[in-house]
Amino acid sequence: MSPTDTIIRVRGLTREYRMASETIQALAGVDLEIAKNEYVAIMGPSGSGKSTMMNVIGCLDTPTAGEYWLNGVEVSRMTDDELAQVRNREIGFVFQTFNLLPRASAMHNVELPLIYAGTRAADRRERAGRALERVGLGDRMHHKPNELSGGQRQRVAIARALVNDPSILLADEPTGNLDSTTSEEIMAVFADLHRQGQTVIMVTHEADIAAHAHRVVTLRDGCVFSDMLGQAA
Amino acid sequence: MPLFEAVRLALQTIWTNKMKTAFSVIGVFIGVTFLIAVVSIVEGMNNYMVDRFAGTLLGINTFHLRRFPNFQTGEVTPEMWRSWVRRPRIRYEDADAVEAAITVPHIAAWESTARAELEYRGRIARDIEVTAATERYFEIKDLPIEAGRPFSAQEVKAGAPVLVIGWELGERLFEGRDPLGREVKIRGIPYRVIGVVEKQGNLFGISLDKFAITTAHAPAKRFVNPPGVVDALIVKTGSQEELDVAITQAEAAMRTRRQLRPAEENSFAIETADAVLDFWAKINRVLMMALPGLVSISLVVGGIVIMNIMLMAVSERTREIGIRKSLGARRRDILSQFLVESSTISAVGASIGVGVGLAAAAIVNATTPLPAAVAPWSIAVGVGLGAGVGIIAGIYPASRAARLDPIASMRQET
Ligand SMILES: Nc1ncnc2c1ncn2[C@@H]1O[C@H](COP(=O)(O)OP(=O)(O)OP(=O)(O)O)[C@@H](O)[C@H]1O
Numbered sequence: 001m002s003p004t005d006t007i008i009r010v011r012g013l014t015r016e017y018r019m020a021s022e023t024i025q026a027l028a029g030v031d032l033e034i035a036k037n038e039y040v041a042i043m044g045p046s047g048s049g050k051s052t053m054m055n056v057i058g059c060l061d062t063p064t065a066g067e068y069w070l071n072g073v074e075v076s077r078m079t080d081d082e083l084a085q086v087r088n089r090e091i092g093f094v095f096q097t098f099n100l101l102p103r104a105s106a107m108h109n110v111e112l113p114l115i116y117a118g119t120r121a122a123d124r125r126e127r128a129g130r131a132l133e134r135v136g137l138g139d140r141m142h143h144k145p146n147e148l149s150g151g152q153r154q155r156v157a158i159a160r161a162l163v164n165d166p167s168i169l170l171a172d173e174p175t176g177n178l179d180s181t182t183s184e185e186i187m188a189v190f191a192d193l194h195r196q197g198q199t200v201i202m203v204t205h206e207a208d209i210a211a212h213a214h215r216v217v218t219l220r221d222g223c224v225f226s227d228m229l230g231q232a233a
Numbered sequence: 234m235p236l237f238e239a240v241r242l243a244l245q246t247i248w249t250n251k252m253k254t255a256f257s258v259i260g261v262f263i264g265v266t267f268l269i270a271v272v273s274i275v276e277g278m279n280n281y282m283v284d285r286f287a288g289t290l291l292g293i294n295t296f297h298l299r300r301f302p303n304f305q306t307g308e309v310t311p312e313m314w315r316s317w318v319r320r321p322r323i324r325y326e327d328a329d330a331v332e333a334a335i336t337v338p339h340i341a342a343w344e345s346t347a348r349a350e351l352e353y354r355g356r357i358a359r360d361i362e363v364t365a366a367t368e369r370y371f372e373i374k375d376l377p378i379e380a381g382r383p384f385s386a387q388e389v390k391a392g393a394p395v396l397v398i399g400w401e402l403g404e405r406l407f408e409g410r411d412p413l414g415r416e417v418k419i420r421g422i423p424y425r426v427i428g429v430v431e432k433q434g435n436l437f438g439i440s441l442d443k444f445a446i447t448t449a450h451a452p453a454k455r456f457v458n459p460p461g462v463v464d465a466l467i468v469k470t471g472s473q474e475e476l477d478v479a480i481t482q483a484e485a486a487m488r489t490r491r492q493l494r495p496a497e498e499n500s501f502a503i504e505t506a507d508a509v510l511d512f513w514a515k516i517n518r519v520l521m522m523a524l525p526g527l528v529s530i531s532l533v534v535g536g537i538v539i540m541n542i543m544l545m546a547v548s549e550r551t552r553e554i555g556i557r558k559s560l561g562a563r564r565r566d567i568l569s570q571f572l573v574e575s576s577t578i579s580a581v582g583a584s585i586g587v588g589v590g591l592a593a594a595a596i597v598n599a600t601t602p603l604p605a606a607v608a609p610w611s612i613a614v615g616v617g618l619g620a621g622v623g624i625i626a627g628i629y630p631a632s633r634a635a636r637l638d639p640i641a642s643m644r645q646e647t
């Protein structure tokens with residue numbers, strides 16, 4: 001693996017939550033490297049620190065200790081606003097709970113990252129439209145989230161994550177709120193995106209979903225327990 | 234986020250929360266309505282006082298020599314009043330001497346006024362202002378003749394029983410028939426109508442078109458003043474400087490005639506529009522000083538209301554803020570979103586306030602004798618203050634929103 005292909009490099013990553021009486025180590029010194037065009041599944045029991053790690057990798061959270069390089073830039077010491085810009089340019093995040101703006105149309109939801117990137121309105125609409133078409137929602141652009149099914153909402157969220165051409169697509173249990181048929185459809189979308197060259201990191205509880213990935217990283221008590229190349233690779 | 238985008242978003246949010254917005258703008262709305270309405274009325278009064286009141290009743294570059302002032306601009310105590318009525322009256326000789334003493338170019342007229350009944354073939358017009366004047370009166374008072382003619386110097390000298398009447402008096406007495414040449418009786422003595430003055434409109438709801446002017450020595454003069462006495466000598470000059478000279482000369486001439494010692498006060502009054510205008514300026518100042526206080530109280534209250542509404546909006550929309558931040562919104566993006574929203578809300582309230590204020594001014598104008606004129610600056614100040622209050626009231630809620638942590642915010646249930 002050549003160093004230029006490395007997108008994420010994490011060294012001794014630690015995230016502590018200081019509570020009134022105790023300190024919880026959600027991440028206890030994680031070392032990890034992820035290269036371009038990998039499809040990584042992150043597994044582990046509940047409370048093992050998967051979401052915490054995704055939030056740090058997604059620049060939504062900052063580590064208590066350790067280093068995090070994203071595309072060769074150290075982001076672990078950045079300010080709030082610098083992190084916001086990194087999130088805007090480098091990261092597409094898909095959440096279990098979709099996190100769409102309820103009063104905005106699918107189109108406007110997908111446009112949001114472009115608004116904060118300062119893209120002109122005409123450009124924005126065109127790119128948002130293309131992203132929605134990519135996830136098979138070309139005919140639902142002007143629907144509001146409550147006029148869409150769960151699977152369609154998650155597709156809108158994926159389109160929104162993709163619209164800025166991020167270096168990594170992060171998904172924290174993206175099928176956690178969906179039935180099994182819809183889950184399969186959403187997994188097909190991710191597989192398709194990966195085939196087109198997108199780097200994907202996904203948290204999941206289910207082995208059959210992890211089977212889509214090339215590599216499975218298992219966390220336990222905030223540490224990497226195992227790191228294996230899967231069958232799909 | 235570009236400003237245009239932010240304003241559009243704000244308007245959208247306002248539209249979806251119409252009731253809440255309506256409630257939150259009440260304070261700003263009241264403040265601005267008040268500002269516009271009061272300023273319009275004061276401004277209207279101002280125009281009226283300067284153009285019509287002072288101009289029409291007292292005249293520009295004009296002074297009236299009288300026994301005591303006609304327009305009291307301060308408190309008149311009973312002692313003052315008693316000393317005034319003890320003063321000697323203005324006699325023909327006084328008027329002549331004063332006029333002779335004035336060296337700057339001027340025109341002058343005599344005036345004596347009383348209220349009387351006018352009768353035409355059984356129709357009676359009561360409480361009409363009848364003025365006995367000399368021929369330059371029309372020129373000095375700026376009363377253009379619409380039909381017929383004014384009376385001449387010969388007619389004044391001869392005490393001819395002729396009348397120039399106001400437009401409304403003509404309507405009343407003759408019911409639309411041509412007034413010219415008709416015979417009107419005042420105290421049983423017949424007068425011939427020779428002219429009608431152009432319509433003058435009204436002042437504070439009082440018609441300026443119900444008057445009759447006759448010659449200075451006409452029979453009617455007898456029941457206005459004792460023989461040889463006039464109410465006022467009116468002198469008009471071409472400029473303020475000439476007026477000042479004329480007043481000094483008139484005062485000196487009168488003091489000489491009355492043999493007043495230097496320590497003694499004038500036993501006569503020289504009245505100009507200045508005194509009335511000064512008095513008005515004083516009232517104006519008081520109003521304009523009270524106004525900012527009243528307006529700022531309602532704006533402060535309005536600002537507090539908006540701040541609370543915005544704080545509510547921030548906590549209701551914590552999840553939205555988290556989502557926006559997760560997608561790359563920086564602190565200043567969230568800050569400006571909420572600032573634009575609060576100032577837009579406030580500006581909407583201010584604009585409605587401007588509208589209602591203008592409507593109030595128009596209603597006052599139409600239904601009361603108070604004139605109202607909209608001052609353009611008050612509209613600008615109103616909207617500006619409104620938006621400014623919005624920005625100030627929005628700072629605290631917006632900075633709270635901007636500092637929210639994206640993960641914690643997104644986790645919040647809605
Ligand atoms: N905001 C927080 N304050 C305190 N402790 C937290 C906070 N967020 C997470 N933790 C703790 O950190 C640990 C890791 O949590 P995390 O959410 O990363 O687990 P997870 O692997 O995603 O679990 P799940 O599979 O249930 O989603 C847990 O023990 C959790 O209680």
Ligand SMILES: [Mg+2]
Pocket residue numbers: 050051052172
């Ligand atoms: Mg989790």
